[in-house]
Amino acid sequence: MQYVNLSEDIYFLGYNDRRTHLFENIWPIPHGISYNSYIIVDEKIALIDTVERSFIDEYLESIEEIIGDRKIDYLVINHMEPDHSGALRAIVQKYPEITLVGNKKTFGFVENFYMEPEHLLMVHDDYVLELGKHRLQFQTIPMVHWPETMVTYEETQKILFSGDAFGSFGTLDGGIFDDEINLDFYEEESMRYFTNIVGKYCPHTQRALKKLAPFEIKMIGATHGPVWRTNLDWILSRYEKWSSYTLDDGVVIVFGSMYGHTEKMAEVIARRLAERGIKNIRIYDASKTHASYIVNDVFKYKGFIVGSPAYNNTLFPNVESVISTIEHLAPKNHYLGIFGNFSWNGGGVKNLKLFAERIKWELVYDPVEEKGTLKKDNKEQLLKLADAMADKLQAE
Missing domain, CATH: 3.60.15.10 (Ribonuclease Z/Hydroxyacylglutathione hydrolase-like)
Structure with a gap:
Protein backbone atom coordinates (compact mmCIF):
# COMPACT_ATOMS: atom_id res chain seq x y z
CA MET A 1 0.00 0.00 0.00
CA SER A 244 -21.30 -0.23 28.32
CA TYR A 245 -23.24 -3.43 27.46
CA THR A 246 -26.09 -1.39 25.95
CA LEU A 247 -28.17 -4.03 24.17
CA ASP A 248 -30.96 -4.06 21.59
CA ASP A 249 -34.13 -6.10 21.93
CA GLY A 250 -33.56 -9.37 20.16
CA VAL A 251 -32.69 -13.01 20.76
CA VAL A 252 -29.74 -15.13 19.73
CA ILE A 253 -30.61 -18.84 19.60
CA VAL A 254 -27.67 -21.25 19.48
CA PHE A 255 -28.09 -25.00 19.13
CA GLY A 256 -26.19 -28.16 18.37
CA SER A 257 -28.00 -31.02 16.68
CA MET A 258 -26.88 -34.39 15.36
CA TYR A 259 -30.14 -35.63 13.80
CA GLY A 260 -32.37 -32.58 13.85
CA HIS A 261 -34.31 -32.99 17.11
CA THR A 262 -32.63 -30.10 18.93
CA GLU A 263 -32.84 -27.92 15.83
CA LYS A 264 -36.61 -28.53 15.70
CA MET A 265 -36.87 -27.26 19.27
CA ALA A 266 -34.97 -24.10 18.29
CA GLU A 267 -37.38 -23.51 15.39
CA VAL A 268 -40.41 -23.77 17.70
CA ILE A 269 -38.94 -21.16 20.04
CA ALA A 270 -38.03 -18.83 17.19
CA ARG A 271 -41.48 -18.98 15.61
CA ARG A 272 -43.15 -18.13 18.92
CA LEU A 273 -40.81 -15.20 19.46
CA ALA A 274 -41.71 -13.86 16.03
CA GLU A 275 -45.41 -14.24 16.80
CA ARG A 276 -44.82 -12.22 19.95
CA GLY A 277 -43.34 -9.35 17.93
CA ILE A 278 -39.61 -9.99 18.42
CA LYS A 279 -38.06 -9.00 15.08
CA ASN A 280 -34.35 -9.47 15.78
CA ILE A 281 -33.98 -13.24 15.97
CA ARG A 282 -30.73 -14.93 15.00
CA ILE A 283 -30.49 -18.73 14.95
CA TYR A 284 -27.03 -20.30 14.79
CA ASP A 285 -26.00 -23.92 14.35
CA ALA A 286 -22.93 -24.18 16.57
CA SER A 287 -21.47 -26.80 14.22
CA LYS A 288 -21.57 -24.45 11.24
CA THR A 289 -20.99 -20.88 12.45
CA HIS A 290 -17.74 -19.78 14.08
CA ALA A 291 -18.14 -18.41 17.60
CA SER A 292 -16.69 -15.10 16.38
CA TYR A 293 -19.97 -14.27 14.62
CA ILE A 294 -22.20 -15.63 17.37
CA VAL A 295 -20.43 -13.57 20.03
CA ASN A 296 -20.90 -10.48 17.89
CA ASP A 297 -24.68 -10.89 18.05
CA VAL A 298 -24.56 -11.74 21.76
CA PHE A 299 -23.04 -8.27 22.24
CA LYS A 300 -25.95 -6.82 20.22
CA TYR A 301 -29.03 -8.53 21.64
CA LYS A 302 -30.30 -8.96 25.16
CA GLY A 303 -31.85 -12.42 24.83
CA PHE A 304 -29.81 -15.61 24.57
CA ILE A 305 -31.31 -19.10 24.26
CA VAL A 306 -29.07 -22.12 23.97
CA GLY A 307 -29.88 -25.74 23.26
CA SER A 308 -27.79 -28.89 23.31
CA PRO A 309 -28.32 -32.61 23.00
CA ALA A 310 -26.50 -34.90 25.36
CA TYR A 311 -23.27 -36.17 23.87
CA ASN A 312 -21.39 -38.86 25.80
CA ASN A 313 -23.20 -37.70 28.96
CA THR A 314 -22.16 -34.10 28.53
CA LEU A 315 -22.63 -31.10 26.23
CA PHE A 316 -22.51 -31.33 22.46
CA PRO A 317 -18.86 -30.29 21.84
CA ASN A 318 -19.56 -27.42 19.44
CA VAL A 319 -22.12 -25.89 21.81
CA GLU A 320 -19.61 -26.27 24.62
CA SER A 321 -17.05 -24.39 22.53
CA VAL A 322 -19.45 -21.49 21.93
CA ILE A 323 -20.48 -21.07 25.55
CA SER A 324 -16.85 -21.35 26.63
CA THR A 325 -16.03 -18.41 24.34
CA ILE A 326 -18.97 -16.44 25.72
CA GLU A 327 -17.89 -17.15 29.30
CA HIS A 328 -14.36 -16.01 28.46
CA LEU A 329 -15.57 -12.68 27.05
CA ALA A 330 -18.12 -12.32 29.88
CA PRO A 331 -20.77 -9.99 28.38
CA LYS A 332 -23.32 -8.66 30.87
CA ASN A 333 -27.04 -7.88 31.20
CA HIS A 334 -28.60 -10.77 29.29
CA TYR A 335 -31.72 -12.89 29.68
CA LEU A 336 -31.13 -16.62 29.29
CA GLY A 337 -33.18 -19.63 28.17
CA ILE A 338 -32.07 -23.27 28.03
CA PHE A 339 -33.36 -26.31 26.16
CA GLY A 340 -32.10 -29.66 24.88
CA ASN A 341 -32.73 -33.35 24.51
CA PHE A 342 -31.20 -36.79 25.04
CA SER A 343 -31.68 -40.36 23.89
CA TRP A 344 -30.78 -42.57 26.86
CA ASN A 345 -28.97 -40.44 29.41
CA GLY A 346 -28.77 -36.69 30.04
CA GLY A 347 -25.83 -34.34 30.18
CA GLY A 348 -26.60 -31.51 27.78
CA VAL A 349 -29.15 -29.51 29.74
CA LYS A 350 -27.49 -30.41 33.03
CA ASN A 351 -24.29 -28.74 31.91
CA LEU A 352 -26.12 -25.75 30.44
CA LYS A 353 -27.55 -25.20 33.93
CA LEU A 354 -23.98 -25.01 35.21
CA PHE A 355 -23.24 -22.45 32.49
CA ALA A 356 -26.22 -20.42 33.75
CA GLU A 357 -24.80 -20.45 37.28
CA ARG A 358 -21.38 -19.31 36.09
CA ILE A 359 -22.46 -16.62 33.64
CA LYS A 360 -24.99 -15.16 36.14
CA TRP A 361 -27.55 -14.10 33.54
CA GLU A 362 -31.23 -14.09 34.49
CA LEU A 363 -32.88 -17.40 33.59
CA VAL A 364 -36.33 -16.54 32.20
CA TYR A 365 -37.90 -20.02 32.46
CA ASP A 366 -37.07 -23.48 33.71
CA PRO A 367 -34.89 -25.44 31.25
CA VAL A 368 -36.84 -27.60 28.82
CA GLU A 369 -35.48 -31.09 28.10
CA GLU A 370 -36.95 -33.72 25.78
CA LYS A 371 -36.20 -37.43 25.42
CA GLY A 372 -35.96 -38.24 21.73
CA THR A 373 -38.12 -36.34 19.30
CA LEU A 374 -40.19 -33.35 20.38
CA LYS A 375 -43.60 -34.22 21.86
CA LYS A 376 -46.69 -32.15 22.62
CA ASP A 377 -46.05 -31.50 26.30
CA ASN A 378 -42.53 -30.22 25.81
CA LYS A 379 -43.58 -28.22 22.76
CA GLU A 380 -45.90 -26.35 25.09
CA GLN A 381 -43.00 -25.80 27.48
CA LEU A 382 -40.88 -24.39 24.66
CA LEU A 383 -43.69 -21.97 23.78
CA LYS A 384 -43.80 -20.87 27.40
CA LEU A 385 -40.01 -20.38 27.40
CA ALA A 386 -40.34 -18.18 24.31
CA ASP A 387 -43.21 -16.27 25.92
CA ALA A 388 -41.17 -15.69 29.06
CA MET A 389 -38.29 -14.30 26.99
CA ALA A 390 -40.63 -12.05 25.00
CA ASP A 391 -42.27 -10.82 28.21
CA LYS A 392 -38.88 -9.82 29.63
CA LEU A 393 -37.79 -8.00 26.48
CA GLN A 394 -41.11 -6.21 26.00
CA ALA A 395 -41.36 -5.13 29.63
CA GLU A 396 -38.30 -2.89 29.27
Whole structure:
Protein backbone atom coordinates (compact mmCIF):
# COMPACT_ATOMS: atom_id res chain seq x y z
CA MET A 1 0.00 0.00 0.00
CA GLN A 2 1.18 3.54 -0.65
CA TYR A 3 1.99 5.85 2.22
CA VAL A 4 -0.52 8.67 2.68
CA ASN A 5 -0.30 12.10 4.29
CA LEU A 6 -2.43 12.69 7.37
CA SER A 7 -1.03 16.22 7.41
CA GLU A 8 1.98 17.93 5.84
CA ASP A 9 4.58 15.90 7.73
CA ILE A 10 2.62 13.07 9.32
CA TYR A 11 2.28 9.91 7.25
CA PHE A 12 0.17 6.75 7.34
CA LEU A 13 2.01 3.54 6.48
CA GLY A 14 -0.42 0.65 6.13
CA TYR A 15 -0.32 -2.83 4.66
CA ASN A 16 -3.21 -5.11 3.71
CA ASP A 17 -3.18 -8.76 4.72
CA ARG A 18 -5.47 -10.79 2.47
CA ARG A 19 -3.71 -14.11 3.06
CA THR A 20 -4.20 -14.77 6.76
CA HIS A 21 -7.35 -16.77 7.48
CA LEU A 22 -7.46 -16.46 11.27
CA PHE A 23 -6.51 -13.35 13.24
CA GLU A 24 -4.55 -14.38 16.36
CA ASN A 25 -5.03 -17.86 14.84
CA ILE A 26 -8.57 -17.82 16.33
CA TRP A 27 -10.88 -15.30 14.66
CA PRO A 28 -11.90 -15.65 10.98
CA ILE A 29 -11.04 -12.64 8.83
CA PRO A 30 -12.64 -13.42 5.43
CA HIS A 31 -12.22 -9.76 4.43
CA GLY A 32 -8.60 -9.61 5.63
CA ILE A 33 -7.09 -6.95 7.86
CA SER A 34 -4.75 -3.97 7.64
CA TYR A 35 -1.70 -3.24 9.79
CA ASN A 36 -1.20 0.50 10.24
CA SER A 37 1.88 2.43 11.34
CA TYR A 38 2.56 6.18 11.33
CA ILE A 39 5.63 8.41 11.02
CA ILE A 40 6.10 12.06 11.99
CA VAL A 41 8.90 13.94 10.23
CA ASP A 42 10.10 16.95 12.22
CA GLU A 43 13.37 18.13 13.74
CA LYS A 44 13.17 14.71 15.34
CA ILE A 45 11.52 11.80 13.55
CA ALA A 46 9.09 9.55 15.43
CA LEU A 47 7.72 6.25 14.19
CA ILE A 48 4.49 5.20 15.89
CA ASP A 49 4.11 1.44 16.13
CA THR A 50 5.35 -0.91 13.41
CA VAL A 51 3.67 -3.62 11.34
CA GLU A 52 3.40 -7.38 11.12
CA ARG A 53 6.70 -9.04 10.24
CA SER A 54 5.69 -10.31 6.79
CA PHE A 55 5.62 -6.69 5.57
CA ILE A 56 9.07 -5.70 6.88
CA ASP A 57 10.81 -5.25 3.51
CA GLU A 58 8.09 -3.08 2.01
CA TYR A 59 7.78 -1.18 5.28
CA LEU A 60 11.48 -0.28 5.43
CA GLU A 61 11.41 0.79 1.79
CA SER A 62 8.43 3.09 2.41
CA ILE A 63 10.12 4.67 5.41
CA GLU A 64 13.26 5.32 3.36
CA GLU A 65 11.16 6.91 0.59
CA ILE A 66 9.79 9.37 3.14
CA ILE A 67 12.87 10.25 5.20
CA GLY A 68 15.75 9.43 2.84
CA ASP A 69 19.07 9.13 4.68
CA ARG A 70 17.80 10.66 7.90
CA LYS A 71 17.64 8.51 11.02
CA ILE A 72 14.57 7.75 13.08
CA ASP A 73 14.97 9.22 16.54
CA TYR A 74 12.04 7.55 18.34
CA LEU A 75 9.89 4.47 18.03
CA VAL A 76 6.72 4.95 20.06
CA ILE A 77 5.30 1.62 21.15
CA ASN A 78 1.62 1.97 21.94
CA HIS A 79 1.07 -1.78 21.94
CA MET A 80 3.47 -4.72 21.93
CA GLU A 81 1.33 -7.39 20.29
CA PRO A 82 3.44 -8.87 17.47
CA ASP A 83 1.10 -7.75 14.69
CA HIS A 84 2.25 -4.22 15.61
CA SER A 85 5.73 -4.83 16.97
CA GLY A 86 6.72 -7.43 14.37
CA ALA A 87 9.13 -5.07 12.59
CA LEU A 88 10.68 -3.76 15.81
CA ARG A 89 13.91 -5.74 15.57
CA ALA A 90 14.36 -4.77 11.90
CA ILE A 91 13.85 -1.09 12.75
CA VAL A 92 16.40 -1.22 15.56
CA GLN A 93 18.90 -3.00 13.31
CA LYS A 94 18.52 -0.37 10.59
CA TYR A 95 18.46 2.58 13.01
CA PRO A 96 20.62 1.40 15.93
CA GLU A 97 20.55 4.75 17.72
CA ILE A 98 16.75 4.81 17.85
CA THR A 99 15.12 5.36 21.25
CA LEU A 100 12.19 3.11 22.11
CA VAL A 101 9.38 5.01 23.83
CA GLY A 102 7.03 3.15 26.14
CA ASN A 103 5.62 3.00 29.63
CA LYS A 104 6.82 1.03 32.62
CA LYS A 105 5.11 -2.16 31.38
CA THR A 106 6.29 -1.93 27.77
CA PHE A 107 9.94 -2.83 27.99
CA GLY A 108 9.49 -6.19 29.69
CA PHE A 109 7.54 -7.25 26.60
CA VAL A 110 10.29 -5.87 24.35
CA GLU A 111 12.89 -7.93 26.18
CA ASN A 112 10.76 -11.08 26.27
CA PHE A 113 9.83 -10.90 22.59
CA TYR A 114 12.87 -9.39 20.90
CA MET A 115 15.86 -7.95 22.75
CA GLU A 116 17.04 -6.00 25.73
CA PRO A 117 16.53 -2.40 24.58
CA GLU A 118 19.67 -0.28 24.54
CA HIS A 119 18.07 3.17 24.23
CA LEU A 120 14.72 3.69 25.90
CA LEU A 121 12.52 6.49 27.16
CA MET A 122 9.97 5.57 29.80
CA VAL A 123 6.89 7.77 29.69
CA HIS A 124 3.78 8.12 31.82
CA ASP A 125 0.41 9.82 31.70
CA ASP A 126 0.67 13.43 30.48
CA TYR A 127 4.36 13.08 29.58
CA VAL A 128 5.17 15.28 26.56
CA LEU A 129 7.84 14.47 23.98
CA GLU A 130 8.99 17.42 21.86
CA LEU A 131 9.82 16.67 18.23
CA GLY A 132 10.03 20.29 17.03
CA LYS A 133 6.71 21.64 15.77
CA HIS A 134 5.01 18.51 17.01
CA ARG A 135 4.45 17.50 20.63
CA LEU A 136 3.43 14.00 21.62
CA GLN A 137 1.50 13.41 24.81
CA PHE A 138 0.99 9.92 26.22
CA GLN A 139 -1.88 8.31 28.10
CA THR A 140 -1.95 4.72 29.34
CA ILE A 141 -5.12 2.71 28.73
CA PRO A 142 -4.22 -0.64 30.31
CA MET A 143 -6.14 -3.75 29.25
CA VAL A 144 -7.47 -2.23 26.04
CA HIS A 145 -6.48 -4.91 25.47
CA TRP A 146 -3.01 -5.68 26.90
CA PRO A 147 -1.58 -4.36 30.20
CA GLU A 148 1.02 -2.11 28.52
CA THR A 149 -1.37 -0.45 26.07
CA MET A 150 -1.17 3.32 25.71
CA VAL A 151 -2.21 5.98 23.20
CA THR A 152 -0.23 8.88 21.74
CA TYR A 153 -1.85 12.30 21.23
CA GLU A 154 -0.21 14.61 18.71
CA GLU A 155 -1.04 18.09 20.03
CA THR A 156 -0.47 20.20 16.89
CA GLN A 157 -2.85 18.39 14.51
CA LYS A 158 -4.85 16.86 17.38
CA ILE A 159 -4.40 13.31 16.14
CA LEU A 160 -4.93 10.39 18.49
CA PHE A 161 -2.76 7.39 17.62
CA SER A 162 -4.91 4.85 19.39
CA GLY A 163 -3.24 1.47 18.97
CA ASP A 164 -5.84 -1.31 18.80
CA ALA A 165 -8.61 0.90 20.17
CA PHE A 166 -11.11 2.01 17.47
CA GLY A 167 -9.69 -0.54 15.02
CA SER A 168 -11.49 -2.90 12.67
CA PHE A 169 -11.17 -6.11 10.75
CA GLY A 170 -11.20 -5.73 6.97
CA THR A 171 -8.57 -4.53 4.53
CA LEU A 172 -8.42 -0.97 3.25
CA ASP A 173 -9.34 -1.39 -0.39
CA GLY A 174 -8.16 1.93 -1.79
CA GLY A 175 -9.86 4.17 0.77
CA ILE A 176 -7.77 4.99 3.82
CA PHE A 177 -9.94 7.60 5.52
CA ASP A 178 -13.47 7.02 6.83
CA ASP A 179 -14.88 9.57 4.38
CA GLU A 180 -13.42 7.64 1.43
CA ILE A 181 -15.21 4.37 2.17
CA ASN A 182 -18.68 2.94 2.64
CA LEU A 183 -18.93 2.53 6.39
CA ASP A 184 -21.71 -0.05 6.01
CA PHE A 185 -18.98 -2.58 5.23
CA TYR A 186 -17.18 -1.81 8.49
CA GLU A 187 -20.34 -1.96 10.64
CA GLU A 188 -19.95 -5.66 11.35
CA GLU A 189 -16.18 -5.82 10.94
CA SER A 190 -15.62 -3.04 13.52
CA MET A 191 -17.99 -4.62 16.00
CA ARG A 192 -16.63 -8.13 15.48
CA TYR A 193 -13.15 -6.74 16.02
CA PHE A 194 -14.30 -5.09 19.24
CA THR A 195 -16.27 -8.03 20.60
CA ASN A 196 -13.65 -10.64 19.74
CA ILE A 197 -10.52 -8.71 20.68
CA VAL A 198 -11.47 -5.99 23.18
CA GLY A 199 -14.87 -7.18 24.43
CA LYS A 200 -13.57 -8.99 27.49
CA TYR A 201 -12.27 -5.66 28.79
CA CYS A 202 -15.37 -3.47 28.52
CA PRO A 203 -14.93 -1.83 31.96
CA HIS A 204 -11.35 -0.92 31.01
CA THR A 205 -12.62 0.48 27.70
CA GLN A 206 -15.12 2.63 29.57
CA ARG A 207 -12.33 4.00 31.76
CA ALA A 208 -10.24 4.72 28.66
CA LEU A 209 -13.10 6.60 26.99
CA LYS A 210 -13.57 8.77 30.08
CA LYS A 211 -9.83 9.40 30.27
CA LEU A 212 -9.68 10.54 26.64
CA ALA A 213 -12.90 12.59 26.73
CA PRO A 214 -11.17 15.92 27.66
CA PHE A 215 -8.92 15.80 24.57
CA GLU A 216 -9.85 17.64 21.41
CA ILE A 217 -9.48 14.92 18.82
CA LYS A 218 -9.71 15.75 15.12
CA MET A 219 -8.37 12.46 13.78
CA ILE A 220 -7.92 8.91 15.05
CA GLY A 221 -5.20 6.70 13.63
CA ALA A 222 -5.75 3.12 14.81
CA THR A 223 -3.43 0.22 14.05
CA HIS A 224 -6.15 -1.65 12.10
CA GLY A 225 -8.82 -0.31 9.79
CA PRO A 226 -9.58 3.18 8.51
CA VAL A 227 -8.20 6.49 9.75
CA TRP A 228 -11.07 8.48 11.28
CA ARG A 229 -11.11 12.17 10.30
CA THR A 230 -14.74 13.04 9.43
CA ASN A 231 -17.10 10.60 11.16
CA LEU A 232 -15.30 10.25 14.48
CA ASP A 233 -18.61 9.95 16.32
CA TRP A 234 -19.41 6.88 14.19
CA ILE A 235 -16.72 4.85 15.94
CA LEU A 236 -16.68 6.68 19.30
CA SER A 237 -20.43 6.28 19.87
CA ARG A 238 -20.24 2.60 19.00
CA TYR A 239 -17.39 1.99 21.43
CA GLU A 240 -19.45 3.74 24.10
CA LYS A 241 -22.46 1.53 23.36
CA TRP A 242 -20.59 -1.74 23.04
CA SER A 243 -18.38 -1.28 26.10
CA SER A 244 -21.30 -0.23 28.32
CA TYR A 245 -23.24 -3.43 27.46
CA THR A 246 -26.09 -1.39 25.95
CA LEU A 247 -28.17 -4.03 24.17
CA ASP A 248 -30.96 -4.06 21.59
CA ASP A 249 -34.13 -6.10 21.93
CA GLY A 250 -33.56 -9.37 20.16
CA VAL A 251 -32.69 -13.01 20.76
CA VAL A 252 -29.74 -15.13 19.73
CA ILE A 253 -30.61 -18.84 19.60
CA VAL A 254 -27.67 -21.25 19.48
CA PHE A 255 -28.09 -25.00 19.13
CA GLY A 256 -26.19 -28.16 18.37
CA SER A 257 -28.00 -31.02 16.68
CA MET A 258 -26.88 -34.39 15.36
CA TYR A 259 -30.14 -35.63 13.80
CA GLY A 260 -32.37 -32.58 13.85
CA HIS A 261 -34.31 -32.99 17.11
CA THR A 262 -32.63 -30.10 18.93
CA GLU A 263 -32.84 -27.92 15.83
CA LYS A 264 -36.61 -28.53 15.70
CA MET A 265 -36.87 -27.26 19.27
CA ALA A 266 -34.97 -24.10 18.29
CA GLU A 267 -37.38 -23.51 15.39
CA VAL A 268 -40.41 -23.77 17.70
CA ILE A 269 -38.94 -21.16 20.04
CA ALA A 270 -38.03 -18.83 17.19
CA ARG A 271 -41.48 -18.98 15.61
CA ARG A 272 -43.15 -18.13 18.92
CA LEU A 273 -40.81 -15.20 19.46
CA ALA A 274 -41.71 -13.86 16.03
CA GLU A 275 -45.41 -14.24 16.80
CA ARG A 276 -44.82 -12.22 19.95
CA GLY A 277 -43.34 -9.35 17.93
CA ILE A 278 -39.61 -9.99 18.42
CA LYS A 279 -38.06 -9.00 15.08
CA ASN A 280 -34.35 -9.47 15.78
CA ILE A 281 -33.98 -13.24 15.97
CA ARG A 282 -30.73 -14.93 15.00
CA ILE A 283 -30.49 -18.73 14.95
CA TYR A 284 -27.03 -20.30 14.79
CA ASP A 285 -26.00 -23.92 14.35
CA ALA A 286 -22.93 -24.18 16.57
CA SER A 287 -21.47 -26.80 14.22
CA LYS A 288 -21.57 -24.45 11.24
CA THR A 289 -20.99 -20.88 12.45
CA HIS A 290 -17.74 -19.78 14.08
CA ALA A 291 -18.14 -18.41 17.60
CA SER A 292 -16.69 -15.10 16.38
CA TYR A 293 -19.97 -14.27 14.62
CA ILE A 294 -22.20 -15.63 17.37
CA VAL A 295 -20.43 -13.57 20.03
CA ASN A 296 -20.90 -10.48 17.89
CA ASP A 297 -24.68 -10.89 18.05
CA VAL A 298 -24.56 -11.74 21.76
CA PHE A 299 -23.04 -8.27 22.24
CA LYS A 300 -25.95 -6.82 20.22
CA TYR A 301 -29.03 -8.53 21.64
CA LYS A 302 -30.30 -8.96 25.16
CA GLY A 303 -31.85 -12.42 24.83
CA PHE A 304 -29.81 -15.61 24.57
CA ILE A 305 -31.31 -19.10 24.26
CA VAL A 306 -29.07 -22.12 23.97
CA GLY A 307 -29.88 -25.74 23.26
CA SER A 308 -27.79 -28.89 23.31
CA PRO A 309 -28.32 -32.61 23.00
CA ALA A 310 -26.50 -34.90 25.36
CA TYR A 311 -23.27 -36.17 23.87
CA ASN A 312 -21.39 -38.86 25.80
CA ASN A 313 -23.20 -37.70 28.96
CA THR A 314 -22.16 -34.10 28.53
CA LEU A 315 -22.63 -31.10 26.23
CA PHE A 316 -22.51 -31.33 22.46
CA PRO A 317 -18.86 -30.29 21.84
CA ASN A 318 -19.56 -27.42 19.44
CA VAL A 319 -22.12 -25.89 21.81
CA GLU A 320 -19.61 -26.27 24.62
CA SER A 321 -17.05 -24.39 22.53
CA VAL A 322 -19.45 -21.49 21.93
CA ILE A 323 -20.48 -21.07 25.55
CA SER A 324 -16.85 -21.35 26.63
CA THR A 325 -16.03 -18.41 24.34
CA ILE A 326 -18.97 -16.44 25.72
CA GLU A 327 -17.89 -17.15 29.30
CA HIS A 328 -14.36 -16.01 28.46
CA LEU A 329 -15.57 -12.68 27.05
CA ALA A 330 -18.12 -12.32 29.88
CA PRO A 331 -20.77 -9.99 28.38
CA LYS A 332 -23.32 -8.66 30.87
CA ASN A 333 -27.04 -7.88 31.20
CA HIS A 334 -28.60 -10.77 29.29
CA TYR A 335 -31.72 -12.89 29.68
CA LEU A 336 -31.13 -16.62 29.29
CA GLY A 337 -33.18 -19.63 28.17
CA ILE A 338 -32.07 -23.27 28.03
CA PHE A 339 -33.36 -26.31 26.16
CA GLY A 340 -32.10 -29.66 24.88
CA ASN A 341 -32.73 -33.35 24.51
CA PHE A 342 -31.20 -36.79 25.04
CA SER A 343 -31.68 -40.36 23.89
CA TRP A 344 -30.78 -42.57 26.86
CA ASN A 345 -28.97 -40.44 29.41
CA GLY A 346 -28.77 -36.69 30.04
CA GLY A 347 -25.83 -34.34 30.18
CA GLY A 348 -26.60 -31.51 27.78
CA VAL A 349 -29.15 -29.51 29.74
CA LYS A 350 -27.49 -30.41 33.03
CA ASN A 351 -24.29 -28.74 31.91
CA LEU A 352 -26.12 -25.75 30.44
CA LYS A 353 -27.55 -25.20 33.93
CA LEU A 354 -23.98 -25.01 35.21
CA PHE A 355 -23.24 -22.45 32.49
CA ALA A 356 -26.22 -20.42 33.75
CA GLU A 357 -24.80 -20.45 37.28
CA ARG A 358 -21.38 -19.31 36.09
CA ILE A 359 -22.46 -16.62 33.64
CA LYS A 360 -24.99 -15.16 36.14
CA TRP A 361 -27.55 -14.10 33.54
CA GLU A 362 -31.23 -14.09 34.49
CA LEU A 363 -32.88 -17.40 33.59
CA VAL A 364 -36.33 -16.54 32.20
CA TYR A 365 -37.90 -20.02 32.46
CA ASP A 366 -37.07 -23.48 33.71
CA PRO A 367 -34.89 -25.44 31.25
CA VAL A 368 -36.84 -27.60 28.82
CA GLU A 369 -35.48 -31.09 28.10
CA GLU A 370 -36.95 -33.72 25.78
CA LYS A 371 -36.20 -37.43 25.42
CA GLY A 372 -35.96 -38.24 21.73
CA THR A 373 -38.12 -36.34 19.30
CA LEU A 374 -40.19 -33.35 20.38
CA LYS A 375 -43.60 -34.22 21.86
CA LYS A 376 -46.69 -32.15 22.62
CA ASP A 377 -46.05 -31.50 26.30
CA ASN A 378 -42.53 -30.22 25.81
CA LYS A 379 -43.58 -28.22 22.76
CA GLU A 380 -45.90 -26.35 25.09
CA GLN A 381 -43.00 -25.80 27.48
CA LEU A 382 -40.88 -24.39 24.66
CA LEU A 383 -43.69 -21.97 23.78
CA LYS A 384 -43.80 -20.87 27.40
CA LEU A 385 -40.01 -20.38 27.40
CA ALA A 386 -40.34 -18.18 24.31
CA ASP A 387 -43.21 -16.27 25.92
CA ALA A 388 -41.17 -15.69 29.06
CA MET A 389 -38.29 -14.30 26.99
CA ALA A 390 -40.63 -12.05 25.00
CA ASP A 391 -42.27 -10.82 28.21
CA LYS A 392 -38.88 -9.82 29.63
CA LEU A 393 -37.79 -8.00 26.48
CA GLN A 394 -41.11 -6.21 26.00
CA ALA A 395 -41.36 -5.13 29.63
CA GLU A 396 -38.30 -2.89 29.27
